Amino acid sequence: MSVTAITPDYETHIEFRDAEKNFHGNRVVYVHWEQHLSFCSAIAFPLPPAMPFGAFVEEVIKPHYSAHPDAAHVDWSKVVWMIDGEKKTPDFSKSLEDNGLHHKSLVRFWTPGFEGYKGSAS
Amino acid sequence: MSVKKLGLKQRYAHMTRGLDWETTYQPMDKVFPYDSFEGIKIKDWSAWEDPFRLTMDSYWKFQAEKERKLYAVIDAFAQNNGQTGITDGRYANVLKLFLTGISPEEYQAHRGFAFAGRHLRGVGPRVAAQMQSLDELRHIQTQIHTISHYNKYFDGIGEFPHMHDRVWYLSVPKSFFDDARSAGPFEFMIAIGFAFEYVLTNLLFVPFMSGAAYNGDMSTVTFGFSAQSDESRHMTLGIEVIKFLLEQHPDNLPIVQKWVDKWFWRGHRVLGLVAMMMDYMLPKPVMSWKEAWQIYYTEAGGALFQDLARYGLRPPKYADIATAEAEHISHQNWAIFYQYTHAAAFHTWAPDAKHMDWLSEKYPNTFDKYYRPRWEMWNQMAKEGKRFYNMALPQLCQCCQIPMGYTEPGDPTTICFRSSQYKGETYHFCSDGCKDIFDAEPEKFVQSWLPVHQIFQGNCGGATIPDVLNYYRLANGADNMDYVGSPDEKLWNEWQADKLKTAV
Ligand SMILES: [Fe+2]
Ligand SMILES: [Fe+2]
Numbered sequence: 001m002s003v004t005a006i007t008p009d010y011e012t013h014i015e016f017r018d019a020e021k022n023f024h025g026n027r028v029v030y031v032h033w034e035q036h037l038s039f040c041s042a043i044a045f046p047l048p049p050a051m052p053f054g055a056f057v058e059e060v061i062k063p064h065y066s067a068h069p070d071a072a073h074v075d076w077s078k079v080v081w082m083i084d085g086e087k088k089t090p091d092f093s094k095s096l097e098d099n100g101l102h103h104k105s106l107v108r109f110w111t112p113g114f115e116g117y118k119g120s121a122s
Numbered sequence: 123m124s125v126k127k128l129g130l131k132q133r134y135a136h137m138t139r140g141l142d143w144e145t146t147y148q149p150m151d152k153v154f155p156y157d158s159f160e161g162i163k164i165k166d167w168s169a170w171e172d173p174f175r176l177t178m179d180s181y182w183k184f185q186a187e188k189e190r191k192l193y194a195v196i197d198a199f200a201q202n203n204g205q206t207g208i209t210d211g212r213y214a215n216v217l218k219l220f221l222t223g224i225s226p227e228e229y230q231a232h233r234g235f236a237f238a239g240r241h242l243r244g245v246g247p248r249v250a251a252q253m254q255s256l257d258e259l260r261h262i263q264t265q266i267h268t269i270s271h272y273n274k275y276f277d278g279i280g281e282f283p284h285m286h287d288r289v290w291y292l293s294v295p296k297s298f299f300d301d302a303r304s305a306g307p308f309e310f311m312i313a314i315g316f317a318f319e320y321v322l323t324n325l326l327f328v329p330f331m332s333g334a335a336y337n338g339d340m341s342t343v344t345f346g347f348s349a350q351s352d353e354s355r356h357m358t359l360g361i362e363v364i365k366f367l368l369e370q371h372p373d374n375l376p377i378v379q380k381w382v383d384k385w386f387w388r389g390h391r392v393l394g395l396v397a398m399m400m401d402y403m404l405p406k407p408v409m410s411w412k413e414a415w416q417i418y419y420t421e422a423g424g425a426l427f428q429d430l431a432r433y434g435l436r437p438p439k440y441a442d443i444a445t446a447e448a449e450h451i452s453h454q455n456w457a458i459f460y461q462y463t464h465a466a467a468f469h470t471w472a473p474d475a476k477h478m479d480w481l482s483e484k485y486p487n488t489f490d491k492y493y494r495p496r497w498e499m500w501n502q503m504a505k506e507g508k509r510f511y512n513m514a515l516p517q518l519c520q521c522c523q524i525p526m527g528y529t530e531p532g533d534p535t536t537i538c539f540r541s542s543q544y545k546g547e548t549y550h551f552c553s554d555g556c557k558d559i560f561d562a563e564p565e566k567f568v569q570s571w572l573p574v575h576q577i578f579q580g581n582c583g584g585a586t587i588p589d590v591l592n593y594y595r596l597a598n599g600a601d602n603m604d605y606v607g608s609p610d611e612k613l614w615n616e617w618q619a620d621k622l623k624t625a626v
């Protein structure tokens with residue numbers, strides 16, 4: 001135990017507050033559109049692990065980024081993906097789980113040719 | 123028979139140290155169970171130098187005098203409708219941020235110092251901590267009284283204690299104090315007494331109080347004066363406590379250093395709220411955050427750590443990163459609130475052209491290149507009737523609980539992502555500073571109540587924005603959204619129209 005506590009059994013009282021079982025069958029997935037910092041940070045969603053990656057793109061990613069003027073012009077076949085620090089080519093027909101997403105995975109993506117408003121990464 | 127009057131020094135000794143005793147019914151270790159588990163070694167409690175020789179009776183007299191002056195000004199402010207004399211209706215949002223985000227921490231400081239004032243074995247620090255505990259209670263009380271006048275006119279003020287416990291961004295200062303208060307008494311004293319009250323306090327109070335002075339808020343200015351002599355006592359206590367611990371035993375140094383590193387970083391993150399207040403929220407700005415950081419941290423902190431170097435203490439880890447971030451955090455933080463304005467308990471606005479020029483002048487290295495385009499894009503969108511909102515919830519840092527909107531050191535175009543694995547689960551952090559804090563005590567921080575995850579788990583009133591705002595007691599359409607179009611703005615404009623009429 002590395003925590004400095006007065007109670008020697010501190011560890012037995014811990015509540016792992018964000019354990020996967022607390023999300024009613026969903027997993028938390030974070031997604032971030034690189035070079036588009038008008039979205040201030042990655043955004044978070046509770047999603048079923050069986051959701052196809054394609055549905056994740058169509059129903060979650062696209063609508064939530066649609067406010068940006070670049071959004072309508074993105075060629076989704078050219079997007080560069082990174083899942084938990086590794087460059088990957090996700091299979092859109094397979095589930096999030098089969099694409100290697102676990103609870104609290106981070107999905108970052110780059111849209112070549114689109115570097116934010118006037119190229120400012122905004 | 124004449125009663126012999128005691129000298130000040132004697133009186134002080136009797137009224138403080140003279141009141142202490144060695145317990146006999148119970149062993150001292152049982153009476154003071156909290157002052158050893160942190161590993162701090164004290165050889166001689168009596169070596170504590172009492173930094174201010176104040177007895178309880180003179181403390182009461184002194185504070186009562188200050189209260190009388192303060193309440194006279196508050197009354198006069200109310201009678202003269204001082205609220206109509208502030209620079210702009212937008213200024214009220216500074217007070218909302220203060221009352222929801224800072225005042226409840228005065229109360230937490232009160233609780234924390236009461237704990238330290240009970241559990242430190244030495245009578246000197248115990249008396250000092252008890253007095254500070256009372257000061258902090260007085261601070262929240264006088265802040266509530268000062269700002270309650272604005273509550274008669276402006277939205278977003280009345281539910282501040284409820285909001286503090288629930289609203290997503292208020293979990294930032296709340297969790298900061300929860301962390302300190304759930305530590306041992308020595309860590310608390312270093313966290314709040316030294317790191318916050320000594321190293322960083324000027325970055326909190328000077329901006330708010332001079333902001334008030336520049337913007338016609340004389341009641342808050344008077345509160346500031348009334349707290350000033352308390353604050354100088356708190357600073358003296360903070361510096362005394364660190365010197366005492368370092369002088370008592372060489373084994374204390376690595377423990378104290380770890381706390382200084384941790385609490386500097388945590389304090390820096392919380393102060394990001396002050397940074398955006400200074401740079402974006404004051405209708406009449408005082409100075410930029412970057413300038414304040416230069417004066418109050420780089421210069422004053424630099425001299426302080428030079429002085430403490432003789433104990434082997436070095437400046438806080440990541441102080442260089444914090445200094446580099448002074449170019450960015452206010453812009454990044456205000457952008458967070460601008461896009462989540464629907465979930466904020468104060469109003470937001472985009473800077474106008476004149477204010478952007480001020481920011482360009484204050485931030486020649488960063489504003490035009492990285493942040494002006496963002497505001498220009500958003501202003502353009504607003505003009506076209508497409509005001510920019512972020513309709514998803516942000517990823518939060520497991521440690522500081524702020525949306526992970528800070529960028530890589532040296533690369534303002536890329537978000538800084540850090541993570542750790544602990545017992546099979548991933549935890550995310552906004553910075554190396556926050557990651558280090560988690561890695562040192564993961565058992566503590568896996569328990570963080572992260573507002574976004576709590577919403578997903580169904581613990582915040584429901585899944586929709588109105589559900590969550592209800593749970594926050596945040597009045598939709600009044601407390602939140604842009605200043606322009608708000609009931610606050612409508613009222614302010616009426617006051618201005620009245621003034622014109624009376625002038626004619
Ligand atoms: Fe205070
Ligand atoms: Fe204080």
Ligand SMILES: [Zn+2]
Nearest residue numbers: 519522552556
């Ligand atoms: Zn953080």
